[in-house]
Amino acid sequence: MNSKHLPADERRAATVEAVVQLAAQHNPSDITTTRIAQHMGVTQGALFKHFPTKAAILEAVMGWVAERLLARIDQATLGCASPLAALEAMFIAHIGFVAEHPGVPRMLFGELQHQGDTLPKKMVQKLVRQYRERLQLILTQGQAAGEIDARLDVDAAAVLFIGTIQGLVMQSLIAGDVARLRDDAPEVWVIYRRGIGGVR
Numbered sequence: 001m002n003s004k005h006l007p008a009d010e011r012r013a014a015t016v017e018a019v020v021q022l023a024a025q026h027n028p029s030d031i032t033t034t035r036i037a038q039h040m041g042v043t044q045g046a047l048f049k050h051f052p053t054k055a056a057i058l059e060a061v062m063g064w065v066a067e068r069l070l071a072r073i074d075q076a077t078l079g080c081a082s083p084l085a086a087l088e089a090m091f092i093a094h095i096g097f098v099a100e101h102p103g104v105p106r107m108l109f110g111e112l113q114h115q116g117d118t119l120p121k122k123m124v125q126k127l128v129r130q131y132r133e134r135l136q137l138i139l140t141q142g143q144a145a146g147e148i149d150a151r152l153d154v155d156a157a158a159v160l161f162i163g164t165i166q167g168l169v170m171q172s173l174i175a176g177d178v179a180r181l182r183d184d185a186p187e188v189w190v191i192y193r194r195g196i197g198g199v200r
Helices: 008-023 033-040 044-048 054-077 083-100 103-112 119-144 154-175 180-195
Strands: none
Touching (some): 008 054, 054 103, 054 119, 083 154, 083 180, 103 119, 103 154, 119 154, 154 180
């Protein structure tokens, strides 16, 4: 189907995907509606038929990120043989998501730096809370199963898990080599697993 004549839902989805693609190559704060429209091969007027403002586009992007990332990790942990296996699956799934969508962390970091409580920023904060809750649950289950040190501070372990992924992502962005994420992740996971007393 011609990209200039997409149904409304598909146009909105295509706009979100265009922003994610652009964020992989450009500073998210420099992504204008003009640039988005050019990338999609449509006019700005066509964009504004579906999104009244640029902020509305950003809100849709953040909603897409939250939905896709949480769905990815939920799917990865489904049916895992043990809590520790689920934790590893979650780690690898998150790394895979970022490797496939390198513009996402640039946008998330960008939104969190904004002053004030914008709706996109609140959406990022909500995503982090929901992510942390999933982590805390799996870590607690791991302790109950005897796979993880019973003395472990679960809250701190969840913070470290997220921080470890953020560190890997930041280093890959600095190096300009997102592919290294997949290469570095397995060994980094082993170190994290040892730190929480994970046995296998």
